[in-house]
Amino acid sequence: MQDFLELAVSAAASGCVYGLIALAYLLMIRPTGIINFAVGEWAMLGAFGGYVLLTQREWPYPVGMAAILAGMFVVGWATERVAVRPLVERGAPILAPILALLGMLVVFREAVSVSFPPDPLPVPFPFGIGRLEIAGVGGSYQSFFIIGVTLLVFAGTWLFFERTVAGKAFEAVALHRRAAALMGINLSRVTAFSFAAGAAVAGLGGLLVSPNISAHYLMGVPLAIQGFTALVIGGVGRVEGALLGGLLVAFAEQLTIRYAPIPSGYAQGVPLLFLMIFLLVRPTGLLKAKE
Amino acid sequence: MRAGATWLAALLVMSGAAFFMGEYYNDVYRKLLLWVTLALGYNFLFGICGQVAFSHFAFYGIGAYSIVIFLFQVHLPFPLAVVAGIALCVVFALAVAIPSTRLEGFYLALATLALGQLFIVVLNEGGAVTGGTGGIANYRLPDIFGVHIRGPWYTGVIVALVLSTYAVLLRLDRSWFGRACRAVRDNPEAAAAMGVNVTRTKVITFTLTSALAGLTGMVYAFVDNTVNPPIFGIDNAFLLLFMVIVGGAGRHAGAVIGAVLLYLLPFWLSPLVGHHHVLVFGVLLVAAILFQPKGLISLWDKLQARVRRA
Numbered sequence: 001m002q003d004f005l006e007l008a009v010s011a012a013a014s015g016c017v018y019g020l021i022a023l024a025y026l027l028m029i030r031p032t033g034i035i036n037f038a039v040g041e042w043a044m045l046g047a048f049g050g051y052v053l054l055t056q057r058e059w060p061y062p063v064g065m066a067a068i069l070a071g072m073f074v075v076g077w078a079t080e081r082v083a084v085r086p087l088v089e090r091g092a093p094i095l096a097p098i099l100a101l102l103g104m105l106v107v108f109r110e111a112v113s114v115s116f117p118p119d120p121l122p123v124p125f126p127f128g129i130g131r132l133e134i135a136g137v138g139g140s141y142q143s144f145f146i147i148g149v150t151l152l153v154f155a156g157t158w159l160f161f162e163r164t165v166a167g168k169a170f171e172a173v174a175l176h177r178r179a180a181a182l183m184g185i186n187l188s189r190v191t192a193f194s195f196a197a198g199a200a201v202a203g204l205g206g207l208l209v210s211p212n213i214s215a216h217y218l219m220g221v222p223l224a225i226q227g228f229t230a231l232v233i234g235g236v237g238r239v240e241g242a243l244l245g246g247l248l249v250a251f252a253e254q255l256t257i258r259y260a261p262i263p264s265g266y267a268q269g270v271p272l273l274f275l276m277i278f279l280l281v282r283p284t285g286l287l288k289a290k291e
Numbered sequence: 292m293r294a295g296a297t298w299l300a301a302l303l304v305m306s307g308a309a310f311f312m313g314e315y316y317n318d319v320y321r322k323l324l325l326w327v328t329l330a331l332g333y334n335f336l337f338g339i340c341g342q343v344a345f346s347h348f349a350f351y352g353i354g355a356y357s358i359v360i361f362l363f364q365v366h367l368p369f370p371l372a373v374v375a376g377i378a379l380c381v382v383f384a385l386a387v388a389i390p391s392t393r394l395e396g397f398y399l400a401l402a403t404l405a406l407g408q409l410f411i412v413v414l415n416e417g418g419a420v421t422g423g424t425g426g427i428a429n430y431r432l433p434d435i436f437g438v439h440i441r442g443p444w445y446t447g448v449i450v451a452l453v454l455s456t457y458a459v460l461l462r463l464d465r466s467w468f469g470r471a472c473r474a475v476r477d478n479p480e481a482a483a484a485m486g487v488n489v490t491r492t493k494v495i496t497f498t499l500t501s502a503l504a505g506l507t508g509m510v511y512a513f514v515d516n517t518v519n520p521p522i523f524g525i526d527n528a529f530l531l532l533f534m535v536i537v538g539g540a541g542r543h544a545g546a547v548i549g550a551v552l553l554y555l556l557p558f559w560l561s562p563l564v565g566h567h568h569v570l571v572f573g574v575l576l577v578a579a580i581l582f583q584p585k586g587l588i589s590l591w592d593k594l595q596a597r598v599r600r601a
Contacts, residue, residue, distance in 0.1 A: 035397045037404070086581055095343070098397065099536060100580045106529060106573030114567050221525060225408060228401045265416040272405040279390040279398060 003258075009139030009147075011254040012247060016150035019246030020205035021227025022234065023157065024198040026242050029231075030174040031194050033094055034084065036101045039202040040224025041108040044217060046072055046203030047210035048112055050123040061126040068207055069200050076199025079104055080192050088191070105220070113217040120214035123207070146208045150243070153201065157239050170194070222268065226253075229271040233278050235285020244286060249274060302447075302454055309446035317446055321514050323554050324449045328456050328507045330534045330550035331543060335460050336500040337532065338540035339469065341476025342493060345528040346387065346403035349410040350380050350501040352523030354508025356414070356421060359518055363430050364420065373509060380505030381498055388497040392490050399497070407525045414520040426519025445513065452510050456503060461543060472496055473541075526569065533576045539586025548587055 024039045049068035053059045059067070083100040127141040134144075161167040172180040173190045181187050205223070213219065226249055234245025249271055257267045278285070309317055333347045357376035361367045367375060387406055391399040414421045421427070432440060440448060463469050471492050474482035479489050512518055530553065538549020553572065560568040579586065 035400070037400070083577055083581075092584065095341070096580055096584065098343070099532075100577050102529065102532070103573050103576035103580065106569060107577065110567060110570035110573055114570060221404070222408065225401065225405045229405070232398070232401075263416045265412045268412050269409045272402070272409055275398075275402060275405060276386070276390045279393065279402070283393065 005137050006139065007254055007258055008251075009137060009143050011250045013139070013143035013146040013250075014209070014254070015230075015247035015250030016146050016243070017205045017209045017223075017246070018226045018230040018249050019243035020150055020153065020201055020208070021223055022230035022242035022246050023154070023239065024202035024205070025228060025231050026236060026239065027157075027194050027198040027201065029236055031170055031177075031190050032084075032088075034097050034101070035228075036098070036195075036198065037224050037228075038079070038101050038105040038108060038220075039198065039227060040220030040222070041105050042072060042075065042199045042202035042220075043206030043209070043223045044112065044215070044220040045075060045108060046206030047123060047215035047219065048116065048121070048217075049203065050207045050210050051116075051121045051215045054124050055122055061124075065126075065207065068203060072199045072203030073196045075203075076196040077192055079199065080195035084191065084195065085188065088188075109217055109220060116217065118217070120216045123210040123215055125211045142208075142211055149204070149208060153204065154239065154243050161239060226250075226271050229275045231285075232275055233285060235287045237285070238287045241285055241287040298454060298458065302450060305454070306443075306447035306450040309443040309450070312443070317443060318514070321446050321449050323551065324446075324453050325507055325511055325514070326531075326534070326550045326554045327547055328449075328453050329504060329531055330538070330546040331453075331456055331460055332500045332503040332507070333531050334535045334540065334543065334546035335464070335472075336496055338535055338542065338546065339464060339476065340472040340493065340496040342392075342497060343397055343400040343532075344403040344497065345400065345525065345532070346384075346406045346501065347504050347531055348523055348525075348528040349403075349407040350384065350504040351508035351511065352410060352414070352518075353380055353383060354505030355512040355518045355523075356427075356508075357505070358509040358512050359427050359430060360420060362433065363427075369433055369435055373506075376509055377502050377505055380502045384498040384501035385494070388494045392493040392497070399493075404525070407528055411520050411524060414523070422519070424520060426517060428517035428519075430516060432513040432516075449510055449514075452507065456507075457543065459503075464543070468492070468495075476541075530569075530572065533572050536576060537579045537586060539588030542586070542588050544591075545586045545588035552587070 021039055021043060024042070025035065028034055028036050028039075046068055049071055050064065053064040053067055054061065057064075079101070083104050084097045087096045087100060125142050126145060130141045131138055132141055132144055159167075161171060169180070169185045170190055170193075172183065172185060173187060177187065205227075206219070209223075227246070230245035230249045231242055232245070233248055234241030234243070252274055253267050253270045256262070256270050257264045309320060312320060329347060329351060336342050336344060336347065354376055357379050358372055361372035361375050362369065365372075383406070387402050388399070391402040414426070415424050417423065432445070434440075464472075471482065471487045474485065474487055475489050475492050482492075483489050534549035534553045535546050536549070537553060538547065539545025556571075557568045560571060564571065583589065585592075
C-alpha cells in the first residue's frame with residue numbers, strides 16, 4: 001500500500017505534465033481545428049530555456065520561470081504568424097497549416113540540436129531534492145510542485161473560459177467560426193492568442209518535467225504522443241478532460257512499469273494501446289463537450 | 292505491346308547503368324532507388340488518398356527485420372519468409388488503421404507516430420530476437436531457387452522493384468479505386484454520397500501501401516546486410532513526408548523528384564552545414580507549403596504550359 005501511494009504521487013505528477021501538453025493541444029484545436037504536433041518541441045524549448053536561464057545563468061527560479069513563459073508566448077505567437085496565418089488567410093485546406101507546423105517541429109528540434117551539446121542537460125529543482133509527506137502520502141518536492149502548478153494553470157484556464165468575456169469569445173469561435181466573426185470577434189486575434197497560450201502551457205510542461213528527465217533535444221516527440229493520447233482519452237471538448245486524460249495515461253504507464261513483468265521500455269506502448277482502445281470504444285473521449 | 296516495350300527498356304537501361312558504376316556509386320544508386328520506391332508508395336497514401344501517417348518507415352523496418360528473423364532465426368524457406376513478413380505488415384497495418392480511420396481528423400497521424408516510436412523500442416528491447424541496439428548483421432542473401440544474386444545484379448532486383456511498384460500504383464491510380472481515393476481526399480462527404488465506402492478505402496490504401504513498404508524493407512535488408520534500430524527512426528518518416536510535399540503531393544513524378552532531390556541534397560549540403568541538413572529540410576518544407584503548395588513539379592507544369600503557348 002505504501003508502495004502504491006508513493007507511486008500514485010509520482011504518477012500524478014507525470015500525469016499533470018501530460019495534462020499540460022494536452023491542454024496546449026486543446027487551446028489550439030478548439031478555436032482553429034489545427035492539431036499542432038510541435039507542442040512536444042515547445043515543451044522541449046521550455047526545458048532548454050530552463051537549462052539556459054536557471055542552470056547556466058543561475059537566475060532565481062521565479063524570474064527564470066516568468067521569462068521562459070514570456071519567451072514561449074512570443075514563440076507561439078511568431079509560429080502562428082509564420083506558419084499558420086498566411087495559409088489560413090489564403091484559404092488553404094486545414095491540412096496545410098498542420099503540415100507547415102510539422103516543418104516547424106523539425107526546425108525547432110534541429111535548431112536546438114545545432115546549438116546545444118547532444119547530451120542530456122541538467123535543469124535545477126526549484127526546491128532542491130527532498131521528500132515531503134502529507135498525511136502519509138509521500139513524494140518528492142518536485143512532484144508536489146508539478147501537481148500544484150498544474151492545478152493552478154487548469155483552475156486559471158477554467159476561470160478564463162467560464163468567467164471572462166475573452167474566454168467566451170474563444171468558446172464562440174470554437175463553436176462556430178463564421179457566426180463568431182459576424183458577432184464582431186476578431187478571429188485572427190483569437191487564433192494568435194491560442195497559439196501563444198498553447199506554447200506557454202507546453203513550455204511550462206517541459207520546464208516542470210525537465211529536472212526529472214533532463215533537457216534533451218529528442219524529448220519532444222514522446223511528450224507530444226502522450227499529451228495527444230491524454231487529449232483523446234479526456235475528450236477535446238472540455239478543459240478538465242485534458243487533465244483527467246493525462247492522469248489516466250500516466251497511471252496506466254506507471255502501474256505497467258511497476259507491476260507488469262515486461263521491460264520498462266515497453267511502457268511506451270501503453271499510450272498507443274490506450275489510444276487504440278479509446279478510438280474503438282469511446283471515440284468522443286470520457287467527457288462530452290457541453291452543448 | 293508498346294507500353295510493355297517501354298517498361299522493358301526502362302528496366303534494361305536503369306539496371307544496365309549499375310554495371311558501369313563502382314561499388315560506392317552502386318550503393319548510393321540502390322538507396323536512391325529504395326527511397327524513390329518508398330516515396331511512390333507514400334505518395335499514394337498521403338498525396339492521393341490524403342492520409343497523414345508516420346508509420347511508412349516503420350513498416351519498411353518491419354519488413355527488413357522480419358525477413359532477416361524469419362530466414363536466419365526461424366529458418367523458414369525464402370518464399371515462406373517473404374509471405375510471413377508481408378502478412379506481419381498487413382496485420383499491424385490493419386490493427387492501426389481500423390481504429391484510427393473510424394474518425395474524422397488526424398488520429399491516424401498520431402497512432403502511426405506512436406507505432407513508429409514503439410517499433411524502435413521493441414527493436415532495442417527485443418534481446419536475441421532483434422539483436423537489441425546493435426541490430427542483426429553478418430548474414431547474406433541466400434540463393435533463390437538456386438540463383439546466386441550479387442553486386443550489380445542485386446541493383447537490377449531493386450530496379451525491378453521500383454518499376455513494378457510504379458506500374459502497380461499507376462494502374463491503381465487510374466482505376467476506380469484511385470479515383471475513389473482522390474474523392475476521399477478532396478471531399479469525404481461527397482465521396483460517401485457517391486457510394487464510396489470511405490473507411491474501407493482508407494483502410495485498404497493504408498494496408499496496401501504499408502505492405503509495399505514492408506516489401507521494400509525486405510529488399511533493403513540485403514543492401515547493407517545489416518539491420519539496426521537507428522536506420523528506422525522517426526526522422527526518416529518525416530523525411531519521407533517532406534519528399535512527397537516538396538516534390539508535389541498526389542503526383543507520381545513529384546514523389547520521384549522529391550525523393551531524388553532530398554536524398555541527394557545532403558551529399559552536397561554536408562560540406563557546407565555538416566550533418567545539420569535536416570534543419571535545411573525543415574525550412575524547405577515550410578517554404579514549400581507557403582510558397583509552392585503544389586510542389587516542385589508544378590514549376591515543370593508551368594514551363595510546359597509556356598512552351599506550348601509559344
